[in-house]
Structures are given as structure tokens and as C-alpha cells.
Amino acid sequence: MRSYQVILLLFVMGLVGGLLNAYLSDGGFLMPQMDRLVNGQRIWRPGFPGNALVGGVTAVIMAIFYGPLGAVDLAGVAKLDLRTLAGALLSGIGGARLLTQEVGRRYGESTKTQTDEAIRNLTSVKD
Numbered sequence: 708m709r710s711y712q713v714i715l716l717l718f719v720m721g722l723v724g725g726l727l728n729a730y731l732s733d734g735g736f737l738m739p740q741m742d743r744l745v746n747g748q749r750i751w752r753p754g755f756p757g758n759a760l761v762g763g764v765t766a767v768i769m770a771i772f773y774g775p776l777g778a779v780d781l782a783g784v785a786k787l788d789l790r791t792l793a794g795a796l797l798s799g800i801g802g803a804r805l806l807t808q809e810v811g812r813r814y815g816e817s818t819k820t821q822t823d824e825a826i827r828n829l830t831s832v833k834d
Contacts (some may be wrong), residue, residue: 709715710776713776714767714770714776715830716792716795717766717767717770717776717791717792717795718763718764718766718795719763720766720792720795720796720799721763721764721765721766721767721795721796721798721799721802722759722760722762722763722766722799723762723796723799724756724760724762724766724795724796724797724798724799724800724801724802724803725755725758725761725762725763725800725802725803726755726759726761726762727759727799727800727806728732728762728799728800728803728804728807729754729755729758729759729803730755732758732804732807733754733755733807736754736755736758737752737755738755739751739752739753739754739755739756739757740752740754741753742814744817744818744821745821746817746820746821746824748817750810750813750814750817752810752814753806753810757806758803758806758807759803760800761803761805761806762799762800762802763799764802765798765799765801765802765803766794766795766796766798766799766802767795768798769792769794769795769797769798769802770794770798772789773794774794775791776791781784783786786829815819
């Protein structure tokens with residue numbers, strides 16, 4: 708199997724991992740969207756395409772760092788085994804999970820800031 712075929716297969720396995728993460732964490736395949744908060748701040752939610760893309764890229768990078776892909780001569784041929792494919796799937800899920808958590812963290816921080824501001828406004832009105 709040629710190196711580019713191995714990279715493509717690893718990317719696809721990571722893509723599947725990212726899709727699994729999107730389904731498990733969001734309860735379905737949500738489309739990308741831009742959320743506008745009350746204070747005008749915008750937060751981009753990448754949805755399932757973003758999860759899939761991050762999963763695919765993460766799988767390839769992990770295979771380069773920790774699998775046989777990193778030792779391949781770019782002009783040569785890459786060997787691929789099931790362990791590397793399973794690692795690509797798992798790293799795809801993990802990489803996409805990090806993306807999901809980061810978006811959730813930013814959304815949570817913005818919501819908390821807005822809630823704090825609303826409470827301050829309400830208490831200052833009563834005074």
C-alpha cells in the first residue's frame with residue numbers, strides 16, 4: 708500500500724471517529740452555526756463537519772507521531788496494520804472531543820459572564 712493510501716485510510720478512520728464523537732456528544736449530527744449572544748459576541752459551533760475534520764487530521768498526526776507512518780520514507784511504501792487503524796479511529800474521537808469541549812467551554816464562559824452582568828444590572832436597579 709502506498710503512503711498516500713495509508714494516510715487517506717487513516718484520515719477516513721479519524722473522520723469516522725469524529726462523526727462518532729459528534730453523534731455521541733451532541734445527540735445527533737448538528738450543522739455548523741454561528742451563535743450570537745445577548746452582548747453581541749459570536750461563537751462558532753463547528754457541528755459534525757468540524758468534528759469529522761478535526762478527527763481526521765488528528766488521526767493522521769497521531770499515526771505520524773506514534774505509528775509506523777512516522778518512519779516511512781516519503782518516496783517509499785507504508786505498512787499498515789489493524790492496531791494503527793484502531794488508533795486512528797480512537798484518536799479521531801479524542802481529537803474531536805477536544806474540539807467539542809473547547810466550544811462548550813467558551814459558550815459556558817460567555818453565558819456565565821452574561822448571567823453575572825444581568826444579575827448586577829438587576830441588583831443595581833433595586834438600589
